[in-house]
Amino acid sequence: GAGVSQSPSNKVTEKGKDVELRCDPISGHTALYWYRQSLGQGLEFLIYFQGNSAPDKSGLPSDRFSAERTGGSVSTLTIQRTQQEDSAVYLCASSLETSVPASYEQYFGPGTRLTVT
Amino acid sequence: AQKITQTQPGMFVQEKEAVTLDCTYDTSDPSYGLFWYKQPSSGEMIFLIYQGSYDQQNATEGRYSLNFQKARKSANLVISASQLGDSAMYFCAMSPFRGTGRRALTFGSGTRLQVQP
Numbered sequence: 001g002a003g004v005s006q007s008p009s010n011k012v013t014e015k016g017k018d019v020e021l022r023c024d025p026i027s028g029h030t031a032l033y034w035y036r037q038s039l040g041q042g043l044e045f046l047i048y049f050q051g052n053s054a055p056d057k058s059g060l061p062s063d064r065f066s067a068e069r070t071g072g073s074v075s076t077l078t079i080q081r082t083q084q085e086d087s088a089v090y091l092c093a094s095s096l097e098t099s100v101p102a103s104y105e106q107y108f109g110p111g112t113r114l115t116v117t
Numbered sequence: 118a119q120k121i122t123q124t125q126p127g128m129f130v131q132e133k134e135a136v137t138l139d140c141t142y143d144t145s146d147p148s149y150g151l152f153w154y155k156q157p158s159s160g161e162m163i164f165l166i167y168q169g170s171y172d173q174q175n176a177t178e179g180r181y182s183l184n185f186q187k188a189r190k191s192a193n194l195v196i197s198a199s200q201l202g203d204s205a206m207y208f209c210a211m212s213p214f215r216g217t218g219r220r221a222l223t224f225g226s227g228t229r230l231q232v233q234p
Contacts, residue, residue, distance in 0.1 A: 031220070033221060033222075035222075042226055042227070043208065043210075043222075045222065048221055059221065089160060091162060093162070095220070097220065104150055104212065104214070104220050105152060106152075106164070106222060107164060110160060110161045111160050111161070
């Protein structure tokens with residue numbers, strides 16, 4: 001079946017502009033994560049969605065970052081008033097998390113490379 | 118809090134030989150999962166192998182095996198019979214299992230493996 005897809009694959013934006021990054025998880029996966037990968041900080045968790053529960057936003061670096069997940073499927077990460085330090089690869093992952101002990105591997109999309117000039 | 122340490126920034130191995138990539142971790146969670154991901158130059162994170170903290174046997178997936186030593190808090194990845202296509206960045210990661218709630222991955226800094234012909 002189809003894996004996790006993300007769009008756009010590359011985004012160049014001017015400082016101060018808003019950007020939207022999209023993630024389409026694997027069908028049936030209830031959990032969705034956003035991570036950021038940058039040279040200085042490595043891989044960082046940003047936000048987590050699980051079913052209809054309130055999202056866990058504890059990893060968002062500032063209030064300029066927000067995300068939503070519509071209909072338990074597609075998610076959009078929005079960065080307002082972008083700064084140069086927001087330049088990174090933004091990775092989305094989905095997982096089939098159940099109450100039954102099982103592997104909880106996350107499957108990643110190809111990422112969106114964001115460059116803020 | 119969780120922490121993953123990968124002390125080998127880079128490794129070289131001859132084609133067809135085995136290689137071990139080191140990973141140590143620290144956590145206060147009684148139940149957790151350990152993961153290895155491969156990131157080739159294309160950028161996508163590829164799930165390789167998973168080990169649950171209560172699993173009695175070390176995980177194996179084809180040429181990959183995870184040498185799990187719980188008392189030492191280590192989860193080394195062993196790749197047997199290295200292939201040129203194994204050249205990539207390898208990340209060790211872990212997540213807590215707390216029943217419900219996020220299972221965000223905490224990543225190490227990665228090891229860049231280069232397989233030489």
